[in-house]
Amino acid sequence: MAIAFTVNGQPVSVTVEEDTPLLWVLREELGLTGTKFGCGVAACGACSVQVDGALVRSCSLPVGEAAGKAVRTIEGLKAADGTLHKVQQAWIAAQVPQCGYCQSGQIMAAVALIEQVGTPSDAEIDAAMTNICRCGTYPRIRAAIRAATGAAAAATAASVPAEQGDA
Ligand code: FES
Numbered sequence: 675m676a677i678a679f680t681v682n683g684q685p686v687s688v689t690v691e692e693d694t695p696l697l698w699v700l701r702e703e704l705g706l707t708g709t710k711f712g713c714g715v716a717a718c719g720a721c722s723v724q725v726d727g728a729l730v731r732s733c734s735l736p737v738g739e740a741a742g743k744a745v746r747t748i749e750g751l752k753a754a755d756g757t758l759h760k761v762q763q764a765w766i767a768a769q770v771p772q773c774g775y776c777q778s779g780q781i782m783a784a785v786a787l788i789e790q791v792g793t794p795s796d797a798e799i800d801a802a803m804t805n806i807c808r809c810g811t812y813p814r815i816r817a818a819i820r821a822a823t824g825a826a827a828a829a830t831a832a833s834v835p836a837e838q839g840d841a
Pocket residue numbers: 710711712713714715716717718719720721722731732733734
């Protein structure tokens with residue numbers, strides 16, 4: 675059946691079974707491969723996107739539940755003129771990614787957190803950022819979120835102890 679919604683502000687309509695995971699519609703039907711498949715069971719967060727402003731794990735959301743809603747993916751974070759989102763800029767400055775596989779999901783989770791609470795505390799970051807990174811970039815993720823919110827303008831990779839940042 676045809677299911678219509680918007681992705682990054684653009685209207686789309688896909689003809690798929692309504693229980694098809696949103697992740698596969700984004701990747702296979704719409705070519706938006708920035709959203710990654712990790713576990714497929716809502717455990718790792720690699721597939722994180724926003725639906726009507728709420729952070730969701732798209733591997734476990736039937737596309738039928740996105741009908742009529744606004745989906746936002748990593749591809750939709752940058753401004754119309756190509757300027758990267760402040761979280762993406764902070765990620766680059768802090769040199770967060772290692773293999774990079776989890777990072778689009780991490781960034782989507784960070785954007786949702788900042789949009790929800792403004793300037794999160796370390797405790798709020800630790801509580802909210804439940805995405806898994808097998809490269810252990812967690813200290814740099816925290817530093818980048820703090821930098822993006824102005825909580826610690828000097829929070830860069832240089833301020834992260836090597837034994838934590840280079841796991
Ligand atoms: S692939 Fe969706 S949470 Fe892991």
